[in-house]
Amino acid sequence: MHLVKKEEIFPRDPNKTYSLMAIVDGDSLQVDKDPGDTVSSWPHLVLRELLLFLVVGIAVVGVSLLFNAPLEEPANALHSTNPAKAPWYFVGIQELVSYSAFLGGIVAPAAIVLSLLFLPYLDRNPAGVGVWFAKERRVATTIFTVFVVSMGILIVIGQFLRGPNWTLNLPWK
Amino acid sequence: MSATVYTIRDSIKNLPKNIRSSVVRPVEGTPEQARAAAVFGNVFLHIHPARVHENSLRFGYTLGLGLISFYLFLILAISGTLLMFYYTPSTQLAYHNMKDLEYVVSFGVILRNIHRWSAHAMVAAVFLHMCRVFYTGSYKAPREFNWVVGVSLLLMTLFLSFTGYLLPWDQLAFWAITVGSNIAAYAPWIGEKIRFVMLGGNEVGQMALIRFYVLHVALLPVVALVLMGVHFWRIRKDGGLSRPADR
Numbered sequence: 001m002h003l004v005k006k007e008e009i010f011p012r013d014p015n016k017t018y019s020l021m022a023i024v025d026g027d028s029l030q031v032d033k034d035p036g037d038t039v040s041s042w043p044h045l046v047l048r049e050l051l052l053f054l055v056v057g058i059a060v061v062g063v064s065l066l067f068n069a070p071l072e073e074p075a076n077a078l079h080s081t082n083p084a085k086a087p088w089y090f091v092g093i094q095e096l097v098s099y100s101a102f103l104g105g106i107v108a109p110a111a112i113v114l115s116l117l118f119l120p121y122l123d124r125n126p127a128g129v130g131v132w133f134a135k136e137r138r139v140a141t142t143i144f145t146v147f148v149v150s151m152g153i154l155i156v157i158g159q160f161l162r163g164p165n166w167t168l169n170l171p172w173k
Numbered sequence: 174m175s176a177t178v179y180t181i182r183d184s185i186k187n188l189p190k191n192i193r194s195s196v197v198r199p200v201e202g203t204p205e206q207a208r209a210a211a212v213f214g215n216v217f218l219h220i221h222p223a224r225v226h227e228n229s230l231r232f233g234y235t236l237g238l239g240l241i242s243f244y245l246f247l248i249l250a251i252s253g254t255l256l257m258f259y260y261t262p263s264t265q266l267a268y269h270n271m272k273d274l275e276y277v278v279s280f281g282v283i284l285r286n287i288h289r290w291s292a293h294a295m296v297a298a299v300f301l302h303m304c305r306v307f308y309t310g311s312y313k314a315p316r317e318f319n320w321v322v323g324v325s326l327l328l329m330t331l332f333l334s335f336t337g338y339l340l341p342w343d344q345l346a347f348w349a350i351t352v353g354s355n356i357a358a359y360a361p362w363i364g365e366k367i368r369f370v371m372l373g374g375n376e377v378g379q380m381a382l383i384r385f386y387v388l389h390v391a392l393l394p395v396v397a398l399v400l401m402g403v404h405f406w407r408i409r410k411d412g413g414l415s416r417p418a419d420r
Contacts, residue, residue, distance in 0.1 A: 037226060037227060038224040038227065039224065040223065040224050041208075041209075041218075041221040041223060041224060041225050042208050042209075042211040043208075044225070045225050045230060046218060046221065049240060052240055053244050056244045056248070060248055060291050063290050064283055064286035064290055065286075067286065068286060069286045070345055071275070072343040073344050074343060074344070075268070075342045075343055075344055075346065076344060076347070077347070077376065077377070080351075081344050081345070081348045084348035084351060084352045086353045086356070087335060088293075089331060090331075090335070090353055090356070094352060094356065097356055101359045102359055105357075105359040105360075106359050106360045106364075113324070113328070116324045116327075117321055117324050119307075119312060119320065120312045120313065120314075120317030120318075123312075123313070124314075125313075126313055129309070129313050129415050129416075129417065129418065130309060130310065130311070130415045130417035130418070132309055133308055134310060140307075141308060144304075144307050148304060
């Protein structure tokens with residue numbers, strides 16, 4: 001903000017108690033903040049939320065009518081399944097464990113959790129908020145995508161390509 | 174209200190109107206003020222601001238993933254509570270309870286399916302929500318701490334799912350938890366102790382079942398609810414959903 005070059009636009013009138021003092025070049029707090037950018041939460045937001053709840057509910061009930069939850073034989077501590085698999089979201093970790101128990105089972109998960117927790121304090125670049133895949137954040141986007149895709153690949157290998165004794169077992173053979 | 178009347182007869186005559194006006198808080202003013210009051214005058218809706226930025230309503234921006242995660246949690250809480258009526262955390266009974274749900278309890282199969290599939294969906298939804306927040310840069314100042322709360326909620330979701338996985342007490346559950354707890358035992362020096370605390374012993378048995386059950390139905394849901402409260406409250410305090418800087 002700076003003052004515009006001083007010039008007498010409205011000369012002072014000695015009969016008046018008020019006068020124009022200065023014209024300031026700059027945006028006031030209210031510029032681009034008109035109500036046009038916002039809408040009332042009711043009905044616009046709340047109705048959308050209720051609609052989404054309906055969609056989620058219908059999807060869950062629909063899937064539940066079509067597919068039964070798995071249930072195998074009663075647990076038997078003396079007879080292990082082969083392969084014994086963790087739940088699908090841990091199968092990627094289990095795949096890593098099959099290469100190195102300590103590195104895959106402890107170091108990798110701890111590194112993932114710690115990196116996620118500290119991410120906002122490590123990436124202090126304020127650019128690219130509010131936009132998908134902002135151009136200024138290409139490096140960050142790439143690193144995160146590599147992480148997500150590699151987790152996905154590990155889970156797919158562990159879930160679908162691992163047979164008895166954790167050997168590679170291609171389903172199309 | 175008309176002229177004040179205190180006779181019993183008039184009280185009874187006006188009973189429905191009086192009850193209704195005592196429950197629903199009175200709204201006066203312009204239509205605009207009435208719309209605002211519909212949100213801030215309602216305990217279930219008042220977490221919302223009276224007005225939201227248009228960007229918060231763009232489905233293509235958020236994909237609704239955070240809300241979907243929360244809705245799945247609600248569905249899981251309701252279906253899980255109903256399942257508790259038919260479940261006993263005992264190695265002798267747990268599996269039979271599963272069979273009863275399947276063949277004896279009316280709609281028991283559907284109930285169990287809803288709980289199981291919502292649980293899988295919630296793990297996926299929470300993870301995808303995290304991806305959305307990352308790719309839109311929504312973890313940046315002033316929202317850093319809410320990202321940390323969100324990561325904690327992701328961990329809670331995984332723990333909830335993992336502890337629930339054991340409860341049917343079938344081969345799938347038993348050996349999945351055996352594998353999962355063995356991974357924890359790989360930690361140097363304290364690994365074995367971690368697994369012992371987790372299972373209440375050296376292998377999966379009755380002690381592990383009761384521990385997982387209590388964690389699954391009491392402790393973890395409460396922690397998750399508290400974290401969710403903080404998470405939602407911070408959204409408001411940090412200035413609503415992230416959006417591009419005003420030009």
